[in-house]
Amino acid sequence: MEKLYLPTSSLNFNNIFSSESISPLGFYSKRNFGYKRFESVEPNSFQNSILLYSHYPTFDIKDYERDNYPMIIEISKSIVSDKIKKVKTIDNIEIFQIASTIYLNPFEIKVFFQSEKHLHITLLKAEASLETKMVSIYKSCLSFTPNLSNTFKWNKNNFNEIKDIEESKLLTEVDLDVKINKIKGFAYCYLIGASSNMPAEFLELKRIIKDIRNITSGLINIYQSQHNSNSKSYSKKQNNSKETNKKIEEFNNKVTRFIDLAEIIEPQNKKKQDFEREVFKQFGINESEFEKIINLLKSYKSYRETLYEHFQWAIQNRNQATKSSFWISNFEKLSIYINSIFSKQESSQSNFRIEDIENFFSLAEDALTKYEESLRIKNERLNIEQAFAISNLRITSIFDNKLKGKSEFYQSIINALLDLPIDNVEHFKSLKADITRTFGKILKEFVEDVQKKDWTKSPERTYINSLLDNIESYQPFDIKSHSSEVLQSFTAFIMKGEDLEKLKDFLITNNISDFRLSFGLWGATFGFASIPKTISNNILMSDAGYLNPFFKILTKQLFDYDLSTINELQIIKEPKIDYVKPAKEIIIEKKIEKTFEITREKHDVLLPSNISDKILCPECNSEMKLRKGQWGEFYGCTKFPDCKGTRQLKEDIKNSEIANNLSSLIIEYVAKNGHCKISDLLLFVNDKTKKGYKVGDIESYIKQNLIEELELKKKERSSGVIKRDKGMFDSK
Secondary structure (H helix, E strand, O other): OOEEEEEHHHHHHHHHHHOOHHHHHOHHHHHHHOOOOOOEEEOOOOOOEEEEEEEEEEOOOOOOOOOOOEEEEEHHHOOOOOOOEEEEOOOEEEEEEEEEEEEEEEEOEEEEEEEHHHHHHHHHHHHHHOOOOOHHHHHHHEEEOOOOOOOOOHHHHHOOEEEOOOHHHHHHHHHHHHHHHHHHHHHHHHHHHHOOOHHHHHHHHHHHHHHHHHHHHHHHHHHHOOOOOOOOOOHHHHHHHHHHHHHHHHHHHHHHHHHHHHHOOOOOOHHHHHHHHHHHHHOOOOOHHHHHHHHHHHHOHHHHHHHHHHHHHHHHHHOOOOOOHOOOOHHHHHHHHHHHHHHHHOOOOOOHHHHHHHHHHHHHHHHHHHHHHHHHHEEEEEHHHHHEEEEOOEEEEEEEOOOOHHHHHHHHHHHHHHOOOOOOHHHHHHHHHHHHHHHHHHHHHHHHHHHHHHHHHHHHHHHHHHHHHHHHHHHOOOOOOOHHHHHHHHHHHHOOOOOOHHHHHHHHOOOOOOHHHHHHHHHHHHHHHHHOOHHHHHHOOOOOOHHHHHOOOOOOOOOOOOOOOOOOOOOOOOOOOOOOOOHHHHHOOOOOOOOOHHHHHHHHOHHHHHHHOOEEOOOOEEEEEEEOOOOOOEEEEOOOOOOEEEOOOHHHHHOOHHHHHHHHHHHHHHHHOOOHHHHHHHHHHHHOOOOOOOHHHHHHHHHHHHHOEEOOEEOOOOOOOEEEEEEHHHHO
């Protein structure tokens, strides 16, 4: 299979693998999605076209301030054969020119770097980008310098007689790029949504946690205002009392429902037991420990009373409050605590801080998020052939049985959104009413022509008008006031479509368990490049048996390009590459708190002083232990690598000549230059020390040793550092 080579920069890696495409430089500022610029390199510096070479070009990039390295993309000539034009031949090296976007697929490309180090750094930077979602799929395509016989040293003479293409010819290609991005966004989002179904009980748990959090916040505000106010009228106190009682009643009802869903006192209920067991497993509690905990709880005369005690103990021992064995009991403990502080005329706050409660909520949400991921992996995925058909960049048919008689209606909405030019989120917000009116017109035709009903008297018309009133004049609106899931899904998209993650949360809150309709609307509006990898991983982390036909069928439908004869995709699944466990870290202690073994007598003598001698992590409050690093000894979190919190060991730093020298150099540079890129600081430090430090070394050193003097803060798209405002430490 004939190959062509496209020279570019590693700085474009995130751009390319967020959109799965490469465009001429001038496209990026004109299109309304994805990155707005593309890094130029000498062998590919035209604004309106891309150059491809029949041989592998080697070239240098002299950019020492950034992690900017040569990157060569090898593609099958067949991908672009109908669009390229040969413009020059030098010593059997053919140079081709293309004035359109090159759409990639993981079966027919390779990406080469000059060294393993360059590849490693590029992948590290991709980890931090939410939109760089295709790396896991293309991981097997990535390598460093190939063993090829057809390499040549590129030089400027290669460009003689080659001219760029006129800009006026590009508008049609840019429009095509926008349309492909949007319809590809619909395809991904619809299929992701279809495979994101969660059990109703799980969705209710998530809603209840959110409700309890909101009510708790309101009650705490009331409590604090009552104690902070020096004088209040009798009537105001009475009003506060009524508001408080109402909130407490709602709060207790929510907590009761939560416990009913979450605890497993009924072993005969296998579904509930499996759910809870899975959550406990997320915290490393094995089968025998799990059974021991349940049996111990059953042995208490009052199960709930015991849970209350656990929560009170957790409040007093804040540093232990994030341990795994608390998260379910927290909610009943929170209930007794909230009720107790409002049942007394005077209540001490000495052991209570709002961040204690926030820790518990975060713990519960993290546990449910992990469980959600495990459920999603098990979900059955909808195949493209079972879902819809794409032709000429339109949705021509929807086969999904989920729509049952409403497929043409939904199809018309999607095609209308594909035609609607939306530049950004703010533009979308300004168009919400117009999009709703377009939806209303399509709905009117459906009601009159398909359902044969009078539109003027229909509940659909009332629903749409109420939604418009909400958008234009903030009138109250009930998303559930019509039973149609299509209408509810559209409304959710209109209300929360600015952010796909927030849209998902809104669907859960409103008990819309099938995400495909709303997700499809979002994808058709904002496109593939905007999908965050937290959402796209639903498909991209699937098994090869699903991904191979997925990519081949989608490529066929989008580009009429046949991949059926291509070998199967090689998928490399591995954890983040930025951490390799040293031998000492392979065995990490997993201590399950013995909370459930605490008797009432023991509760009375447990005081915060019991743990005051421990060094605690500033990130997660877990215990820390002394470690050795490049800069000497320091305290590291015992939950490393899940938590990377550190504390400096000041005595070691004071006695370390190299540390003092490095600290003074870093502080000197930041004081002189203000907010600066770490790459710029790195050049200065390496020039002075001759040590050859890397960006990650300097970041790590600042976190461990200079965190009170300096603050890590991004500068543009790069890692940066700034002098910390010392005023924030005055109160300490």
